[in-house]
Amino acid sequence: MDDPIRHPLAYARVLRGWSQSDLVARLHRAAAMRPEGLRSGTDKAAVSKWENGRKTPNTESQLLIADAFDVPISDLEQYPWPHWLPGRDDPVPLGAAYTVQAIRDAQKATMNRERRTFLTYSSLALAGLASQWAALEPDRLPTTLGGRRVDDELVNWLEDTSTRLTSLPTEQRQHTIKLMDAHLTTVSDLLEGAYYSEATGRRLHHLAASLSSTCGWYRFDQGRHSAAGKLWNAALTNAHTARDRDLGAGVLADFAYQSIWLGRPGAAVEPLSQALIHTRHPTARSLLHLRRARAHAALGAAADCHRDLAAAETALLTDASDPAPGWCRWMSTADLAVDSGQCLLDLGRTDEARARIDEGLTLLPQARDKTRGVFRTYEARSLLQAREVEQALVVSTESLDLAIRIGADRCVTLVRELTPAFKPYQEVDGVPEFLERLRTV
Numbered sequence: 001m002d003d004p005i006r007h008p009l010a011y012a013r014v015l016r017g018w019s020q021s022d023l024v025a026r027l028h029r030a031a032a033m034r035p036e037g038l039r040s041g042t043d044k045a046a047v048s049k050w051e052n053g054r055k056t057p058n059t060e061s062q063l064l065i066a067d068a069f070d071v072p073i074s075d076l077e078q079y080p081w082p083h084w085l086p087g088r089d090d091p092v093p094l095g096a097a098y099t100v101q102a103i104r105d106a107q108k109a110t111m112n113r114e115r116r117t118f119l120t121y122s123s124l125a126l127a128g129l130a131s132q133w134a135a136l137e138p139d140r141l142p143t144t145l146g147g148r149r150v151d152d153e154l155v156n157w158l159e160d161t162s163t164r165l166t167s168l169p170t171e172q173r174q175h176t177i178k179l180m181d182a183h184l185t186t187v188s189d190l191l192e193g194a195y196y197s198e199a200t201g202r203r204l205h206h207l208a209a210s211l212s213s214t215c216g217w218y219r220f221d222q223g224r225h226s227a228a229g230k231l232w233n234a235a236l237t238n239a240h241t242a243r244d245r246d247l248g249a250g251v252l253a254d255f256a257y258q259s260i261w262l263g264r265p266g267a268a269v270e271p272l273s274q275a276l277i278h279t280r281h282p283t284a285r286s287l288l289h290l291r292r293a294r295a296h297a298a299l300g301a302a303a304d305c306h307r308d309l310a311a312a313e314t315a316l317l318t319d320a321s322d323p324a325p326g327w328c329r330w331m332s333t334a335d336l337a338v339d340s341g342q343c344l345l346d347l348g349r350t351d352e353a354r355a356r357i358d359e360g361l362t363l364l365p366q367a368r369d370k371t372r373g374v375f376r377t378y379e380a381r382s383l384l385q386a387r388e389v390e391q392a393l394v395v396s397t398e399s400l401d402l403a404i405r406i407g408a409d410r411c412v413t414l415v416r417e418l419t420p421a422f423k424p425y426q427e428v429d430g431v432p433e434f435l436e437r438l439r440t441v
Contacts, residue, residue: 007050007051007052007053007082008082008085008101009047009050009051009065009082009085010051012069012085012086013051016069020044020047020048020051021044023047023068024042024043024044024047026068027042027061027064027065027068028042029068030064030067030068031064033067034063034064034067042061042064046061056081057081062076062081063076065085066084069085069086071084071085071086075108080192084104084108090121090125091121091125091126091128091129091229091233091236092105092233092234092237093132093237094129094132094133094136094236094237094240094241095136095237095240095241096138096241098237099191099205099208099234099237099238099241100188100191100192102230102233102234102237102238103184103188103208103212103234103238104188105230105233105234106212106215106216106227106230106231106233106234107181107184107185107188109226109227109230109231110181110215110219110224110227110231120225120226120229120258120259120262121229121233121255122267123259123264123266123267123270126255126259126267126270126271127267127270127271129233129236129255129271130252130255130270130271130274130275131270131274133236133240133248133252133274134274134277134278136240138240138241138242138243148193148194148195149194149195149196150190150194150195150196150200150204152200155200155203155204155207158183158186158187158204158207159203159207161183162183162207162210162211165179165180165183165211165214166180166210166211166214177215177218180211180214180215180218181215183211184208184211184212184215187204187207187208187211188208190204191204191205191208202241202242202243203242205238205239205241205242206238206239206242206244206247208234208235208238209234209235209236209238209239209242209244209247209251210235210247210326212231212232212234212235212238213231213232213235213247213250213251213254213327215231216228216229216230216231216232216235216254217254219231220254220258220261220410221370221407221408221409221410221411222409222410223409223410223413225258225262228258229255229258232251232254232255232258235247235251235254236248236251236252239251245278245279246279246281246284246325246327247325247326247327248275248278249275249276249278249279249284249288250284250325250327250328251327252271252272252274252275253271253272253275253287253288253291253327253328255268255271256268256269256271256272256291256292256295257291259295260291260294260295260298261410263298265294265295265296265298265299266295266299268291268292268294268295269292269295269296269299272288272291272292272295273292275288276288276289276292281320281322281324281325281328282315282316282318282319282320283315283316283320283324283325283328283329283331284324284325284327284328285311285312285315286311286312286313286315286316286328286331286336287312287328287331287335289308289309289311289312289315290308290309290312290331290335290336290339290340291339292308293305293306293308293309293312293339293340293343294339294342294343294346296308296343297342297343297344297346297347298346300346300347302347305343305347309340309343312336313336316331316332316333316336330368332363332364332365333360333363334360334361334362334363334364334365335360335371336360337356337357337359337360337363338356338357338360338361338364338375338378339360340356340360341353341354341355341356341357341359341360341378341382342357342378344356345378345381345382345385350382350385350386351386353382354379354382354383354386357375357378357379357382358379360375361375361376361379369402369405369406370406370408370411372402373399373402373403373406373408373411373414374411374414376395376396376398376399376402377396377399377411377414377415377418379395380392380395380396380399380415380418381418381421383395384418384421384422385421389422389425389428389431390428390429390430392418392422393422393428393430393431393434396415396418396422396434397434399411399414399415400412400415400437400438400441403415404441412441415438416438416441418438419435419438422434422435423435
């Protein structure tokens with residue numbers, strides 16, 4: 001780490017507006033306030049060595065640094081230096097030097113149940129990350145000289161286990177998320193401290209990206225949007241280092257979907273546009289166009305929305321010699337139909353929207369329960385707009401039951417967001433009871 005501002009200690013210090021001298025003074029005060037009455041011998045030269053990566057602070061100094069930054073001791077026990085230091089609200093930059101740091105920052109966010117669950121990266125930060133991904137050539141991976149050697153047999157086992165975990169149905173993932181978190185920790189520990197070739201390193205980075213993406217979706221389903229964003233940041237920087245452009249495009253699509261979900265469709269357009277420039281598989285392009293259509297519809301840009309919907313349909317019907325990337329392999333005519341219907345709802349074309357949503361629900365495979373729960377809330381919204389309240393109540397109840405069964409909190413939130421639309425119809429049988437259930441669920 002030649003540039004000291006890249007070190008997490010320098011980031012944490014600068015974010016608080018402290019000079020190196022300020023940090024030294026705070027370490028001296030922290031030492032004096034400890035019950036054992038320590039004296040800190042830290043000076044600016046020591047801080048410079050820590051921030052340049054030329055020296056690691058000893059245990060006593062790390063305790064004082066934690067005191068200065070109000071970091072709980074449990075974080076020091078959970079994470080190695082310097083990954084327990086307070087992180088940035090901005091995304092971690094792309095590059096091989098930041099891959100493990102991005103994972104550690106994400107793991108801290110998942111361990112600490114944040115109160116402000118809707119705190120996510122700004123539109124400007126996401127656009128910058130997408131532009132960096134599009135323009136930056138991946139680093140050549142350095143060969144790690146120390147640590148235990150990682151052989152092909154171990155990587156094969158890690159990849160096989162990862163595939164099994166990430167391919168589980170949504171209903172089962174709620175029971176295995178701790179296994180996926182632990183698996184991600186194992187991979188990041190190997191990346192940081194083991195000996196491996198460049199080829200093996202790329203496989204490990206690809207594993208880290210895949211696991212980070214899946215763990216991010218679980219947090220997204222829980223409504224923990226800050227943790228999801230940090231995990232996707234880790235997925236993007238590891239996919240970039242692994243030279244997997246398709247997987248990186250999928251992560252940008254995840255960021256875009258989150259932005260649309262949180263009512264910030266303007267933040268979704270640039271990442272999706274960057275991903276489309278560098279993605280060639282027709283199924284992937286179909287999904288990216290479809291998500292950009294959703295963003296345009298939410299922004300009221302009807303012409304742009306219809307262009308993307310047409311492009312999404314054309315791409316989905318295009319034959320390809322290679323299988324679709326894993327992150328979009330599930331994309332189907334059912335998804336195209338329902339999301340097209342959601343676009344039409346946003347544009348005020350209710351009757352056409354209902355027809356498309358009904359078509360998509362008919363085509364959707366039974367195994368995709370979470371998607372069905374989301375799509376059913378779209379159906380309920382279209383029914384309410386058409387004032388078919390009794391049927392909307394049936395559909396909303398089914399969606400809520402399904403969301404609770406599979407542990408998809410964000411689907412529960414979607415149903416709960418129908419409350420204002422149901423309130424004018426409290427004279428309809430079952431509506432008051434349903435509203436009370438939404439209030440307490």
